[in-house]
Amino acid sequence: MKKPLLESLGIIMILCGQAFALGASPPIEIVTSIHGHIYFDANNNSIEDGTDAGIPLIDVIITQSDGTTLTAVTDGNGDWTAVVIPGMTTVDVDESDPDFPVELQQSEGTDPETFNVILDTDVDAGVDGYAGIPDLSLSLFIENTIIEGTTNSNLFISLYETTGNITNGTITVIFPRDNNFTFNYDNSLSTLSSTAINNADWTYDGSNTSFHIWVSDIPITGMGASIIGLEGIFSVVSNSVITYSATVIAGSGGEGGNFMNNLDTETVIRFN
Secondary structure, X not given: OOOOOOOOOOOEEEEOOEEEEOOOOOOOOOOOEEEEEEEEOOOOOOOOOOOOEEOXXXXXXXXXXXXXXXXXXXXXXXXXXXXXXXXXXXXXXXXXXXXXXXXXXXXXXXXXXXXXXXOOOEEEEEEEEEEEOOOEEEEEEEOOOEEEOEEEEEEEEEEEEOOOOOOOOOXXXXXXXXXXXXXXXXXXXXXXXXXXXXXXXXXXXXXXXXXXXXXEOOOOOOOOEEEEEEEEEEEOOOOEEEEEEEEEOOOHHHOOOOOOOOEEEEEEEEXX
16 A cells, blocks of 8 residues: 655655755755955045045955855955854955055054854954055255354245155154254244245144154145244354254154155354
8 A cells, every 4th residue: 555645744855955844944044254345545534435435356365263264355346245154253355466456554444353253143344444655755944054143044844745645643753952043933824935834734842852843643635745834043153064954753644664755954054
């Protein structure tokens, strides 16, 4: 005697290549994933805003909790995502990727970074921003370099951004103290000897016994400039030839590794 085709609701049926008990719901797929975003920080302000765009085709190396790795690639909007196994997961933007734009440094986010990915969740790995690397060049100019007795002479410390990338962060300039040179620093002065200056952007610190110090958090635009102007007085004690120097501290404004142009000098001949 043949058995009935359906003996009970417990009979196993094969549908669409999967087996499940008759009357039960199909198994629920469990997906554990992580996602993130990479963008070009055009104005180097460490915030993704209306001037910024995602960077496509960038490899993101993901090390899973079992030590295996996989690679996600950013799409046209700079977004990436990957299905991973649960546990501690490390995300590393591959800056050696041939598609990664040259001469960029991270302006937002942390890379690499590790996240605890929970089963059946999607973890947001956050945003990684990259900006062009600025470079600051300093120029020192003293109007009168031949001094006789007590002589008024204006002094200009000019900073130029040379790579077309806006600065980000504090800029510090130092000028060695000299008892024979004094000046009045006017923070409100905008013009000196018909030269436009930016004194209002700089805070003067006169507390150091060795250096005059100026500090600014105002960005210098790509290929732009910021100029400090001083109304100075040279008081000559004896005949001498003095070399004065001004320096922008290396790394100021987020500048990169070219620090050869961070210092400039002027020679002053002094007669009593």
